[in-house]
Amino acid sequence: MTKLLMPYLTGGVAPGWTAYLRAFEDAGADQIELGLPFSDPTVDGPTIQEASDAALTRGATPASILDDLAQARTSVPIIASTYANLALRKGFGEALTAAGVTGLIVPDLPLDEVDQLQVPGIAVSLLASPATPDDRLAEIGRRSQGFVYAVSIMGTTGERDRLAPSAATLAARLKQVTDLPVLIGFGISSPAQAAEAASVADGVIVGAAVMRRVLDGAGPTEVGAFVGSLRAALDVR
Amino acid sequence: MSSITAAATSAPGRFGERGYGGRYVPESLIPACQAVAEAFAEAWADPGFRGNLAALLSAYAGRPTPLTPALRLSAELGVTVLLKREDLTHTGSHKINNVLGQALLARRMGRTRLIAETGAGMHGVATATAGALLGLPVKVFMGERDIERQAHNVFRMRLLGAEVVSVTAGSRTLKDATSEAMRHWVTDADEAYYCVGSVIGPHPYPTMVREFQRVIGDEARRQCAADLPSAVPDYVVACVGGGSNAAGTFAGFVDTSAQLIGVEAAGGSGASHGAIGVLHGFRSLFLQDEHGQIQEAHSIAAGLDYPGVGPEHAYLRDLGRARYVTVADDEAIAAAVRLARAEGILPAIESAHALAWVLRAAGTSELPAGSTVLVTLSGRGDKDITTLIEEAQL
Ligand SMILES: Cc1ncc(COP(=O)(O)O)c(C=O)c1O
Numbered sequence: 001m002t003k004l005l006m007p008y009l010t011g012g013v014a015p016g017w018t019a020y021l022r023a024f025e026d027a028g029a030d031q032i033e034l035g036l037p038f039s040d041p042t043v044d045g046p047t048i049q050e051a052s053d054a055a056l057t058r059g060a061t062p063a064s065i066l067d068d069l070a071q072a073r074t075s076v077p078i079i080a081s082t083y084a085n086l087a088l089r090k091g092f093g094e095a096l097t098a099a100g101v102t103g104l105i106v107p108d109l110p111l112d113e114v115d116q117l118q119v120p121g122i123a124v125s126l127l128a129s130p131a132t133p134d135d136r137l138a139e140i141g142r143r144s145q146g147f148v149y150a151v152s153i154m155g156t157t158g159e160r161d162r163l164a165p166s167a168a169t170l171a172a173r174l175k176q177v178t179d180l181p182v183l184i185g186f187g188i189s190s191p192a193q194a195a196e197a198a199s200v201a202d203g204v205i206v207g208a209a210v211m212r213r214v215l216d217g218a219g220p221t222e223v224g225a226f227v228g229s230l231r232a233a234l235d236v237r
Numbered sequence: 238m239s240s241i242t243a244a245a246t247s248a249p250g251r252f253g254e255r256g257y258g259g260r261y262v263p264e265s266l267i268p269a270c271q272a273v274a275e276a277f278a279e280a281w282a283d284p285g286f287r288g289n290l291a292a293l294l295s296a297y298a299g300r301p302t303p304l305t306p307a308l309r310l311s312a313e314l315g316v317t318v319l320l321k322r323e324d325l326t327h328t329g330s331h332k333i334n335n336v337l338g339q340a341l342l343a344r345r346m347g348r349t350r351l352i353a354e355t356g357a358g359m360h361g362v363a364t365a366t367a368g369a370l371l372g373l374p375v376k377v378f379m380g381e382r383d384i385e386r387q388a389h390n391v392f393r394m395r396l397l398g399a400e401v402v403s404v405t406a407g408s409r410t411l412k413d414a415t416s417e418a419m420r421h422w423v424t425d426a427d428e429a430y431y432c433v434g435s436v437i438g439p440h441p442y443p444t445m446v447r448e449f450q451r452v453i454g455d456e457a458r459r460q461c462a463a464d465l466p467s468a469v470p471d472y473v474v475a476c477v478g479g480g481s482n483a484a485g486t487f488a489g490f491v492d493t494s495a496q497l498i499g500v501e502a503a504g505g506s507g508a509s510h511g512a513i514g515v516l517h518g519f520r521s522l523f524l525q526d527e528h529g530q531i532q533e534a535h536s537i538a539a540g541l542d543y544p545g546v547g548p549e550h551a552y553l554r555d556l557g558r559a560r561y562v563t564v565a566d567d568e569a570i571a572a573a574v575r576l577a578r579a580e581g582i583l584p585a586i587e588s589a590h591a592l593a594w595v596l597r598a599a600g601t602s603e604l605p606a607g608s609t610v611l612v613t614l615s616g617r618g619d620k621d622i623t624t625l626i627e628e629a630q631l
Contacts, residue, residue, distance in 0.1 A: 039530040040407070040516055042416045043263050043423075049406060061528045084261050084515040086529045088241045108261045108515070118242050129265035131426060136267070154265050155424045 003234040004147075004181055004203025005194075006079070007210050007227050008033040010051035011069070012060025014214065018072035023224030025076040028231035033105065033205060034069065036062045036082035043083075043107040045158025047208040050215055062086055066099035079103035079125070079146070084113070093119030103146045111140055127151050128174055130166035141178030148174055150201060152186045158208045160187035163196050171201040191233030198234050206230060241513045244520055249274070250440025253555055255513065255520075257548035260439040262419075262518045269426040270518075274441040276346045281448060286341065293337050294452065297370070298327045300334075302453075304460040304611075309579045314599035315606040319470065321457045321613045323482065324584060330616030331453060331482045332363040336432060338449035340367035343430030350374045352425070353432045354418040356383055356411030356478065357540035357587060358390025359616055360434030365399035367432075375399035376429075378418040382409040383539045390620050408533035410542045411478070415517050435479025436547030439518030443547050447484040454489020457611060465609060472604060474498045475613040476590040477508060477561065478540045480547035482615040487559060495611075497559035499550060500594045502536035502569070507546035508554050508561035514545075521548040537566040537624060540587040540616075568593040570628045573618055585616035586624060 007024045011017065011034050024032055037052035037060060044052070055065075062082070069078065080101045086092065087106045096104065096119060103123040109116070110127075117124060123146035128137055131154060141148060152167035153160070167184050174182045184197040185205030194204045206227075213223045244256025252258045260270055280286040294300040302325050307318040323331035343351060351373050355361030361377040368375035377394055381403050384391050394401050402421075407413040415437070422431045433442045436450075462468045473490045475483035477499040487497045501509055511522030516531055524532040524544040536542040546561075553559035564572075569586055572593035577583045584592065591612050598604035618625070 039532075040412065040416050042419050042517070045420070053407075056530065063528070085241075085523075085525070085531070088515060089529050090242060107263050108518075110260070110262065110264050110267055112267075113244070113259055113261055116242050116244050127264045129263070129267075131265050131268045133268065140264075151263075151265060154426060156420045 003198040004030045004183060005231055005234055006031045006033055006183060006203065006205045008035060008205060008207035010035040010037055010048065010055050010211060011065035012037065012055035012058055013051050018068050019220040020214065020223060021072055021074045023220035024227050025074055027224045027228035029076055029227055030203070031077045031079055033079050033081050033207065036065055036080055036086055038083040038086055041083065043156055045156040045208060047159065047212050047215065048157050051211045054215070063095065066095050070099045077102045079105060081105035081107070083107070084109045088116055093122055096122055105149060111136065111143060114143070125149050128170060130154055130170050137173055138177040141174060141180070144178065144180055147181040147183050148178055149205065150174055150182050150184045152184050152188070152197070155186065157186050159189040159212065163188065163193045167197055168200040191229045194230045195233040195236065204234070250444065252548045252552035255555060257521050257551045258440055258443055259520050260518060261515045261520065262439045263423065265423045266426060266439070269422070270439050272346065276342055277441050277445045280342055280345055286345065290338055290341055294334065298333050298337060299325060300452065301456045302326055304457060304464060307580050310576070313579065314596070316599045316604060317609040318595060319609070319611045320582070321453060321486065321611060323453060324582070324588065324614045324617035328359070328363045328366050329619065330359040330363065330585065331450060331485065332360040332434060333366070334452055334485065335434070335446050335449040335481060336360070336363040336367045339430070339432045340371050340373065343373065343432065344371055346430065348428060348430035350376065350429045351432050352376045352378070352418055352421055352429050353434060354378045354411065354414040355434060356414065356542055357538065357585065358383065358387040358394065358620060359540060361399070361401070362390050362393045362397070364432050365394040365397035368399060369397050376402060376421070378402050378404055378414040378421065380404050380409040380411060380414045383411065383414070386624060387539055387620055388623065410534070410539065412531070412534065412544055419517065435481040436484045436549060437479040437517055437519060437545065443519060443549055446481050447488060447549060450481050450485025451488035453482065453485040453613060454487060457486065458489040461611065467609060469493045469495050470611040471608040472496050472498060472610040474500060474591045474595060474610060476541060476587050476615060477501045477546060477550060478505070478543050478587060480550045482613050484547060484549055486613045487553070491558065497553065498594065499559055499561045500590045501561055501563050502534070502538055502541035502590060503563040503565045504535035505541045505543050506563045507544055508550050509563050511545060516545055519548050521545050521551045537628065538569060538586040538590065540585070541590060562594055564590045564593040568597065570625070572596055573625065574629050574631070582614070583618035584614050585618050586621045588615040
């Protein structure tokens with residue numbers, strides 16, 4: 001089975017930001033995680049914090065980002081990700097649906113709180129952590145929709161020199177409790193790490209490594225080439 | 238107000254029908270929160286733990302703290318003002334009550350280091366102190382702006398052996414220090430104990446911190462019963478940042494006829510002007526814009542410079558059991574100076590907010606002449622000398 005590639009992009013990070021979505025699609029992304037920036041991103045490390053600040057400083061709002069998205073008409077599935085304070089607002093689900101978003105990730109809304117989301121028709125994917133005990137992991141596997149997000153490491157988002165050993169262990173544990181695709185995310189920084197992660201999981205999510213390039217000024221073509229290199233690494237079998 | 242969807246209210250750690258509180262943390266922190274909740278429930282039911290804490294609170298922290306009648310101020314205002322003197326505890330604020338409890342809990346859980354966030358630095362100093370006492374290394378997260386304006390406390394923390402980490406994100410104050418402490422906690426959840434400084438954060442922190450602070454209210458209740466003909470004051474007033482000194486004070490009086498007043502900084506008025514939201518692991522009232530982005534608070538008192546309020550305060554507000562009012566920076570500075578000159582007591586600028594409301598309301602329908610009012614003086618003002626030199630214009 002081919003491995004899934006889900007690059008992340010902070011919505012509204014730069015003028016014309018939807019061009020990155022098209023570049024990711026052309027480079028072989030299967031899905032794109034679209035961050036709706038929040039003022040206090042407590043699960044994110046410095047890179048995505050900086051990207052969120054940049055988008056908010058530009059005046060991006062969930063509504064403006066979803067408007068831009070609707071106009072961009074990408075065909076790759078878009079999974080929104082944001083924080084509970086935005087995701088729990090009334091009308092959030094309708095706004096996602098209207099913009100064509102199909103999935104949602106809310107990292108500060110764990111299993112016990114996730115029922116509060118009112119997003120009919122949107123697949124809500126849950127995160128699992130290396131610290132999650134077995135019984136809870138099974139429940140996460142049952143309740144998650146679309147895929148399960150395996151958080152590679154006890155930490156925040158951000159690039160790392162190597163893939164944490166905890167990633168493979170968690171992915172293997174998850175594969176025993178769910179038939180959904182298991183995607184490893186947090187810290188995957190290079191094609192080699194992506195390939196390593198995909199050897200135990202169904203795919204990867206790559207955020208900070210993409211956003212650092214965007215923040216450093218790389219345009220859609222250049223960042224698309226990086227996404228393409230991840231694709232190539234996943235496809236070598 | 239109701240721009241956010243409802244929460245289940247039956248879950249543990251929830252306050253009231255609107256489901257304030259809860260545990261909105263990344264999955265990685267769930268086991269750590271559960272471990273703290275279980276350990277606290279066991280410890281709080283264990284007479285041995287309570288005995289150890291009571292012994293530390295008296296022999297080390299100097300409890301019970303006195304209830305001081307503010308005689309001259311009372312005569313000037315026409316209301317009887319009683320001051321609950323948390324400023325006289327070891328380290329100079331109520332924060333030590335909570336920290337000694339949590340540090341003992343951390344040790345009982347076998348944790349080997351403490352992490353904390355701090356605004357005014359009083360919670361950081363208290364945590365550094367408890368770390369020194371119990372032999373636990375301490376890392377304190379503090380906003381860069383607060384490091385500048387509370388330099389005295391930064392040095393105290395370092396002197397006590399703690400590491401102070403400067404937080405440069407966002408408003409560079411308590412909100413961002415709390416975010417950074419939570420980020421760090423994830424990376425060290427097996428070894429480190431996160432010692433939260435107020436009645437905020439994921440369950441069980443709001444409940445646990447209130448329980449550790451209720452010693453303020455319980456003592457004051459007994460002291461009022463002994464000192465006052467009416468046994469209970471008409472008004473009970475405390476400043477509210479996250480709300481821990483107020484929660485601890487109110488806990489002693491919530492079942493009486495006393496009117497409970499929480500005083501927020503005008504620029505950090507989550508309970509007075511916030512909307513329902515989720516931040517730092519809990520659902521409560523937060524200052525936020527129409528899109529749901531949290532707004533930065535602005536107060537001269539670093540300890541009140543927080544856009545939200547503890548979940549139990551949101552609940553007490555909805556119930557109408559407590560009332561929340563605001564005081565501006567200049568009123569607080571004036572109140573600090575007035576207390577110093579009338580009674581020889583220099584309060585922390587945070588605590589001066591509580592007093593400033595009394596000064597403003599005394600003799601009006603809000604606080605009629607002849608009333609008796611208990612004010613919690615949460616801390617002493619030595620840390621604020623630099624700010625006072627600039628602001629008080631003496
Ligand atoms: C002296 C003093 N009072 C009050 C506060 C506010 O905290 P809380 O509302 O939790 O009592 C602080 C916080 O730093 C403080 O240092």
